[in-house]
Amino acid sequence: MPNLSSKKEIFLTGLWKDNPVLRQVLGICSTLAVTNLMVNTLVMDAGLIFTVCMSSLTVSLLRNYTPMRIRMMVQTLIIASYVIIVDIIIKAHLPDISEALGPYVALIITNCIIMGRCEAFARNNPPLASFLDGLGMSLGYSLILITIAFIREPLGFGTLLGIRVMPEGFVQWTIMIMAPGAFFTLGILVWISKYILPNAKNGVERK
Amino acid sequence: MTKQLRSVVYMFLISLFFASLVSAVKHLNEKTIASNQALKLQRIILKVLEIPVEKNTPDDQISRLFMERIKNIQVEDRILYVGYEEDAHTILGYAFPVGGPGFWGPIQGMVGVDPEVTKVLGIAFTKHSETPGLGGRITEDWFSSQFKGLPLHPIDGDKKIFYLKPAGTTGAPNELDAITGATNTSSAVETFLNDELDYFLKELWTTVEERE
Numbered sequence: 059m060p061n062l063s064s065k066k067e068i069f070l071t072g073l074w075k076d077n078p079v080l081r082q083v084l085g086i087c088s089t090l091a092v093t094n095l096m097v098n099t100l101v102m103d104a105g106l107i108f109t110v111c112m113s114s115l116t117v118s119l120l121r122n123y124t125p126m127r128i129r130m131m132v133q134t135l136i137i138a139s140y141v142i143i144v145d146i147i148i149k150a151h152l153p154d155i156s157e158a159l160g161p162y163v164a165l166i167i168t169n170c171i172i173m174g175r176c177e178a179f180a181r182n183n184p185p186l187a188s189f190l191d192g193l194g195m196s197l198g199y200s201l202i203l204i205t206i207a208f209i210r211e212p213l214g215f216g217t218l219l220g221i222r223v224m225p226e227g228f229v230q231w232t233i234m235i236m237a238p239g240a241f242f243t244l245g246i247l248v249w250i251s252k253y254i255l256p257n258a259k260n261g262v263e264r265k
Numbered sequence: 266m267t268k269q270l271r272s273v274v275y276m277f278l279i280s281l282f283f284a285s286l287v288s289a290v291k292h293l294n295e296k297t298i299a300s301n302q303a304l305k306l307q308r309i310i311l312k313v314l315e316i317p318v319e320k321n322t323p324d325d326q327i328s329r330l331f332m333e334r335i336k337n338i339q340v341e342d343r344i345l346y347v348g349y350e351e352d353a354h355t356i357l358g359y360a361f362p363v364g365g366p367g368f369w370g371p372i373q374g375m376v377g378v379d380p381e382v383t384k385v386l387g388i389a390f391t392k393h394s395e396t397p398g399l400g401g402r403i404t405e406d407w408f409s410s411q412f413k414g415l416p417l418h419p420i421d422g423d424k425k426i427f428y429l430k431p432a433g434t435t436g437a438p439n440e441l442d443a444i445t446g447a448t449n450t451s452s453a454v455e456t457f458l459n460d461e462l463d464y465f466l467k468e469l470w471t472t473v474e475e476r477e
Contacts, residue, residue, distance in 0.1 A: 094398070120279075125272045132279055139283040143290045150294035153301040160394070214398060232446060235398035 065190050072194025079202040080251040084170040090240040092162055096219045099207040101155050103200035105144045110172050113137045114180040114192035121181050133176045141167045171195055206243050210234045307331040313377030313387035314348035314358045341468050356380040365457025368449040370394035382469050388412040400450030411441045425459045
């Protein structure tokens with residue numbers, strides 16, 4: 059990727075221009091699953107930011123030593139290790155949230171953004187750039203998830219971060235609690251983003 | 266050949282390193298995780314036996330209260346928790362775990378009953394995979410508190426101990442409100458909980474008679 063001149067640009071590409079959820083449509087499973095409550099969303103985001111950054115950094119550090127043929131195996135091992143660590147730490151220190159998130163923490167492993175970044179960026183770029191790329195991508199993911207949760211939780215439960223924000227007589231939108239609610243919200247966001255985000259042709263990623 | 270060997274050695278070393286890392290993190294947190302789980306169980310048992318516990322009661326106080334007031338014995342395939350009054354020898358009630366299939370996955374819960382095993386003191390659903398906001402509402406207070414005072418001997422002519430009926434159509438003491446919009450979860454709860462009560466209460470009645 060010769061166009062990536064500065065570190066700042068790498069970071070902003072992930073965060074906005076090539077947003078993993080809106081543009082690359084990756085990590086949709088967790089986007090639909092955990093965004094009905096803001097608290098769950100924030101914990102999921104923290105878990106993903108840690109995993110993406112650390113995996114990208116590690117893959118990048120090992121990039122000159124890892125044999126080409128087994129690189130996928132190595133990446134999966136690295137990602138799985140970090141995810142298990144996140145899972146253990148959430149279980150030990152945030153037991154209530156661990157229960158609410160259920161299997162989704164362990165399923166961070168299957169989040170396409172992580173392996174996508176390892177394959178597309180980290181294995182060909184130096185550690186700092188890879189770390190920044192991971193940070194930008196995961197923050198871009200978090201930004202969209204928080205936006206969706208910000209729409210879903212008030213409409214579905216009438217609350218935000220567990221605090222009541224809707225008037226007393228508000229009828230909760232049951233569909234917003236379930237996955238289809240997230241699906242529609244995400245669809246609308248992607249649609250809007252088509253007009254706001256810079257046109258793909260002027261973007262950086264051309265393959 | 267050397268290339269292949271190198272890959273194998275490399276993979277082995279990488280695996281060894283990350284496996285050690287994960288094991289170390291697990292080892293460091295194992296005790297906290299186990300005590301979190303134990304505390305959660307203790308809180309639930311105290312709650313279904315109506316021993317007053319607030320949500321913000323400190324953890325060490327919960328453990329102390331549990332040690333003083335609860336003893337457990339094995340009855341058939343499960344643990345029976347015997348709750349005592351503050352004087353430590355009058356029995357206050359019994360609590361036992363129940364479980365069965367829900368709509369999406371298994372549901373687990375805890376039931377507390379009075380010393381004569383005639384009515385429910387409290388019930389809590391502890392683990393489930395029902396839809397949040399719909400079937401998931403079985404963990405809400407309004408649902409579980411309906412079970413308080415439920416008579417455990419089926420009323421004449423009834424086959425089941427309790428029925429879940431659409432809200433607003435309930436009358437008899439063994440008719441409770443089902444969850445609106447979660448018909449499948451409601452009927453799953455009705456089925457498995459009645460079966461579980463039917464099975465375990467017989468054991469419990471026998472045990473209680475033996476102990477008297």
